[in-house]
Amino acid sequence: MELLGHLADGFATSLSVTNLMIVLIGVTAGLFIGAMPGLGSVNGVAIVLPITFIVPPSSAIILLAAIYYGAMYGGAISSILLGIPGASTAVATTFDGRPMAQQGKAGLALIAAAVASFVGGTISVVLFTLFAAPLADVALAFGPPEEFALVLLAFTTFVGLGGDDVLKTIIMICLGLVLSTVGLDLISGQPRLIFFDQPGFYSGVSFLVLAIGVYGIGEILHTIETSKSAPAVTPAKLTFKELWLGLKEMNKLWRTMTFGSLIGFFVGMLPAAGATPAALMAYGLSKLMSKKPDSFGKGNIEGVVAPETANNAASTGSLLPMLTLGIPGSPTTALLLGGMVMWGLVPGPLLFIEQPDFVWGLISSLYTANFAAVIVNIALIPVFVWALRMPFTVLCAMVIVLCIVGGYAPNQKMHDVWLIVGFGVGGYVLRKADYPMAPLVLALVLGPLMEKSFRQTLIAEQGNVMAFVERPLSATFIAISAVFFLLPLLKHLHRFSRRKTAANESPAD
Amino acid sequence: MTYTFMRHFSLAAAASAAFALATPAAAQDWEPQKPVEMVIMAGQGGGADRLARLFQSIIQKENLSNMPILPVNKGGGSGAEALRYLMDKEGDNHVIMATLNSYYTTPLRTDIGVDIEEFTPIARMALDTFVLWVNADSDIETLDDYVAAVKESGGTWKMGGTGTGQEDSLVTAMLEEEFDVSVTYVPFSGGGDVAKNLVGGHIDSSVNNPSEALGFYQAGNLRPIAAFTPDRIEALPDTPTMGELGHDLVYWMQRSFVAPKDMAPEAVAYYTAMFEQLNASEEWQTYTQEKALMAEFLTGEDLQAYFVEERGKHAELLNTMGEATN
Numbered sequence: 103m104e105l106l107g108h109l110a111d112g113f114a115t116s117l118s119v120t121n122l123m124i125v126l127i128g129v130t131a132g133l134f135i136g137a138m139p140g141l142g143s144v145n146g147v148a149i150v151l152p153i154t155f156i157v158p159p160s161s162a163i164i165l166l167a168a169i170y171y172g173a174m175y176g177g178a179i180s181s182i183l184l185g186i187p188g189a190s191t192a193v194a195t196t197f198d199g200r201p202m203a204q205q206g207k208a209g210l211a212l213i214a215a216a217v218a219s220f221v222g223g224t225i226s227v228v229l230f231t232l233f234a235a236p237l238a239d240v241a242l243a244f245g246p247p248e249e250f251a252l253v254l255l256a257f258t259t260f261v262g263l264g265g266d267d268v269l270k271t272i273i274m275i276c277l278g279l280v281l282s283t284v285g286l287d288l289i290s291g292q293p294r295l296i297f298f299d300q301p302g303f304y305s306g307v308s309f310l311v312l313a314i315g316v317y318g319i320g321e322i323l324h325t326i327e328t329s330k331s332a333p334a335v336t337p338a339k340l341t342f343k344e345l346w347l348g349l350k351e352m353n354k355l356w357r358t359m360t361f362g363s364l365i366g367f368f369v370g371m372l373p374a375a376g377a378t379p380a381a382l383m384a385y386g387l388s389k390l391m392s393k394k395p396d397s398f399g400k401g402n403i404e405g406v407v408a409p410e411t412a413n414n415a416a417s418t419g420s421l422l423p424m425l426t427l428g429i430p431g432s433p434t435t436a437l438l439l440g441g442m443v444m445w446g447l448v449p450g451p452l453l454f455i456e457q458p459d460f461v462w463g464l465i466s467s468l469y470t471a472n473f474a475a476v477i478v479n480i481a482l483i484p485v486f487v488w489a490l491r492m493p494f495t496v497l498c499a500m501v502i503v504l505c506i507v508g509g510y511a512p513n514q515k516m517h518d519v520w521l522i523v524g525f526g527v528g529g530y531v532l533r534k535a536d537y538p539m540a541p542l543v544l545a546l547v548l549g550p551l552m553e554k555s556f557r558q559t560l561i562a563e564q565g566n567v568m569a570f571v572e573r574p575l576s577a578t579f580i581a582i583s584a585v586f587f588l589l590p591l592l593k594h595l596h597r598f599s600r601r602k603t604a605a606n607e608s609p610a611d
Numbered sequence: 612m613t614y615t616f617m618r619h620f621s622l623a624a625a626a627s628a629a630f631a632l633a634t635p636a637a638a639q640d641w642e643p644q645k646p647v648e649m650v651i652m653a654g655q656g657g658g659a660d661r662l663a664r665l666f667q668s669i670i671q672k673e674n675l676s677n678m679p680i681l682p683v684n685k686g687g688g689s690g691a692e693a694l695r696y697l698m699d700k701e702g703d704n705h706v707i708m709a710t711l712n713s714y715y716t717t718p719l720r721t722d723i724g725v726d727i728e729e730f731t732p733i734a735r736m737a738l739d740t741f742v743l744w745v746n747a748d749s750d751i752e753t754l755d756d757y758v759a760a761v762k763e764s765g766g767t768w769k770m771g772g773t774g775t776g777q778e779d780s781l782v783t784a785m786l787e788e789e790f791d792v793s794v795t796y797v798p799f800s801g802g803g804d805v806a807k808n809l810v811g812g813h814i815d816s817s818v819n820n821p822s823e824a825l826g827f828y829q830a831g832n833l834r835p836i837a838a839f840t841p842d843r844i845e846a847l848p849d850t851p852t853m854g855e856l857g858h859d860l861v862y863w864m865q866r867s868f869v870a871p872k873d874m875a876p877e878a879v880a881y882y883t884a885m886f887e888q889l890n891a892s893e894e895w896q897t898y899t900q901e902k903a904l905m906a907e908f909l910t911g912e913d914l915q916a917y918f919v920e921e922r923g924k925h926a927e928l929l930n931t932m933g934e935a936t937n
Contacts, residue, residue, distance in 0.1 A: 245813030428826045429803040440661040450826020562769045562797045
C-alpha cells in the first residue's frame with residue numbers, strides 16, 4: 103500500500119501540464135536521435151544532460167527518461183526501414199525487420215516494434231516497481247563465473263540453431279571473436295592485434311562500426327546489385343485498417359513479448375551486460391523456441407518483437423543497478439548517474455530510503471514516458487514509411503551518407519569510417535557466399551565479455567576450471583546451454599526417427 | 612527544490628564575482644573565440660568521465676566560460692589516443708584535457724612518442740584517495756587481521772581492482788611489497804564493478820576510491836581497513852591511515868587539466884582563472900567533501916614540477932612490478 107502511495111505521489115508530479123509537455127518533447131527528440139544511425143540514447147542523454155541543471159530536478163529526470171525511452175524506440179526505425187541499425191541495441195531488429203520492409207510490410211514491422219517496445223517497457227517497469235530491492239541482490243550474486251555462464255548461454259542459442267549452415271555459423275563466430283580481441287587487453291594491459299600499427303585499433307573494433315558496415319553498406323551494395331536497372335520499390339503504405347490488423351497480429355504474440363521482456367530485464371540488470379546482448383539473446387532464444395525457426399531472418403514478425411521487447415526492458419533493467427548499487431549497467435545510465443550526482447543525489451543502497459521522492463518520481467516518469475513514446479511513435483509511422491517511397495537512387499545515397507556519419511559521430515575518428523567501408527565490402531562478399539552475419543556481430547558483442555569473465559574466474563580460482571560448475575547459478579546456466587546446444591540435434595534425430603517410422607508404417611496402410 | 616538551487620546559484624555567483632574583482636586582468640586579455648574542446652583521457656561513464664562532465668556542467672551553470680565546453684572522450688589505449696591527440700594540437704588555444712594517472716603511466720608503459728613535459732599545465736583540481744576495503748561480513752577488523760589473513764591464504768587472496776598497470780594494481784603492488792605478501796590480482800573494467808564484486812563476495816578485498824565504495828559503506832556492506840593518505844579522510848573519521856599504523860604507504864589519483872604545447876600565455880591565464888573560479892564554487896566544494904576527494908588546487912610551474920616528480924615515482928613503481936618502462 104505504501105508502494106502505491108509513493109507511486110501516486112510520483113504520478114502527481116509527472117502528470118502536470120509542464121511535465122507532460124516535457125515528456126512529449128523528450129520522446130520526440132529521443133525518437134529522432136535513436137533513429138539516426140550511430141546516435142543512440144547515450145548521445146541523446148549526453149546532449150541534454152547539461153540543460154537539465156537549469157530546470158528543477160523532477161522535470162530534469164522526466165526529460166531524461168523521455169529521451170532515454172524515445173531513443174530506444176527510435177533505434178528500430180532505421181533498422182527496419184533502411185537496414186542500418188539505428189543504435190547498437192537495435193542490431194537484432196534488422197535481422198527480420200529489414201526483410202519485412204522489403205516485402206512491403208514496413209508498416210507492420212514498425213507497429214510491431216512500437217508495441218513490442220511498449221510491452222517490454224511496461225512489464226519491466228512493473229517488475230522494477232515491485233521488486234527493485236530484492237533484485238539488487240540478484241545482481242550482486244553475479245560474479246565472473248556467472249557472467250561467463252550467461253554469455254555461454256547466449257552463444258549456444260546461436261550456434262545450436264537449426265537451419266543455417268552450422269559450419270558457416272561457427273566460422274563467422276570465430277571471425278567475430280578475432281575482431282573482439284583487437285585492442286588493449288584489460289587483464290594484462292598489453293595491446294593485441296594492432297593491424298598495420300594503426301593507433302585507431304588500440305581502442306578495439308567498435309560493435310556499431312561492424313554492424314553499420316555489414317548491415318548498412320553491405321545491404322546497399324547487395325540491393326544495388328540485385329535491383330540493377332529497375333530498383334525494387336517497396337510498396338509501403340499505412341492505413342488505419344493496417345494499424346488495426348497490426349495490433350490484432352501483436353495480440354497473438356504475447357508469449358514472445360513476455361519472454362523477451364523477462365530476458366531483457368534480467369540481462370539488462372547485470373552491470374556487465376546491457377541492452378545489446380539482451381536483444382540478441384532474446385532473438386536467439388525465441389528462434390530456438392519457435393515452431394518455425396527457418397522463417398527467422400526472412401521476415402518473421404517474432405524476430406522484430408523479441409529483440410524490441412528485450413532492449414526496452416533491458417534499458418529499464420539497467421537502471422536498477424545504477425539506482426540500488428550506484429553501478430551503471432550501460433553507458434547511458436553512467437551518464438544519468440553523473441547527472442544524479444550533480445542534482446545532489448547519492449545513488450546506492452540508501453537511495454530508496456533517503457530519497458523516495460526522487461526514486462518514485464523517476465519510476466512514474468518511466469511509465470509516462472513509455473506511454474508517450476508508443477503514441478508518438480505510432481503517430482509518426484506514416485511519416486517514416488513515406489521515406490521509403492523516395493526513388494531508390496536518392497535513398498541509396500542517403501543511406502550511405504547516414505552510415506558514414508553514423509560511424510563517425512560517436513568517436514569522431516576517420517579510422518572508424520574506413521573500417522565501415524571495409525566491413526561493408528567484406529560483408530557483401532561474405533553474404534554472397536551465404537555466410538550468416540548475425541553470429542559475427544553476436545561474437546563481437548559477447549566475445550569481450552566472455553573472455554574477460556572467463557579469465558577473471560580462472561585468475562581468481564587459481565586456474566580451477568571446475569569453478570564454473572561448482573557454483574549453483576553458473577552451473578544452472580551451463581546446464582541450460584548444454585540443452586540448447588543439443589536441442590536442435592535431438593529435434594533433428596526426432597524428426598529423422600519419425601520419418602523412419604512413418605516410412606515403416608506407410609506400407610501397412 | 613528550486614529555491615535551494617537559486618541559493619546555490621547566487622552564492623556561487625557572488626563567490627565568482629568576488630574572484631573576478633581580484634583578478635581582473637587575466638580574464639579580459641583573451642577569451643575563447645569558438646567552443647572549447649575538453650578531451651577526456653577515458654571512455655564514457657567511468658570515474659574520470661563523470662568528473663570531467665561534472666566540471667563541464669558547473670562551468671556551464673556558473674557561466675565561467677563565454678563559449679561552451681565540449682567534452683570529447685578519447686579513452687583508447689589507456690589514454691594513449693588522447694595524449695597523441697593533444698600532441699598534434701600544438702599551439703591550439705581551444706583544447707584542454709582532463710587527466711588521471713594514466714597521464715604518466717601510459718607513456719611509461721607504451722612507446723607512443725609523447726613527452727608530458729611539453730604540455731602546458733593548467734590546474735590540478737583534486738587528489739582522489741585510496742582505501743583498503745573488505746566485505747563487512749568478514750572477520751577482518753584491523754590491518755593486522757588483514758595481513759594475517761592474506762599470509763594464511765598463501766597467495767590465493769583475491770584482490771580486485773581496475774586494469775593491470777592502472778592505479779589499483781600499483782597500490783596493490785605497494786601493499787605486497789610493504790607486507791611481503793602476494794595476492795591474486797583480479798582486474799575488472801571499472802571501480803564500480805570492483806566494489807559490486809566485493810559486496811557480492813566474489814573477491815576478498817579492494818583498494819577502491821572512497822567515491823566508489825562510500826554508498827556501500829554507509830549501507831553497511833563494506834568495511835574500510837586503512838587509508839592510503841597522510842591524514843584521516845573526513846568522510847571516514849574512524850579509519851586509520853597507513854602512516855598511523857607505521858607503514859609509509861600513500862597514493863593519490865590526480866584529477867588535473869593540461870593544454871597543448873605552446874598555448875598562448877593569455878589563453879593559459881584565461882583557463883587557469885576559469886578553473887580557479889570553479890575550484891571556489893560551492894558545488895565543487897560540496898562534491899569534494901561528500902566524495903572524500905582532496906581539493907588540492909595547484910597551477911603553473913608548481914603543477915609541472917608535481918607531474919615530473921610523479922612520473923618519476925610511477926616509473927619506479929612500474930619497475931618494481933616487473934613492467935618494462937620506456
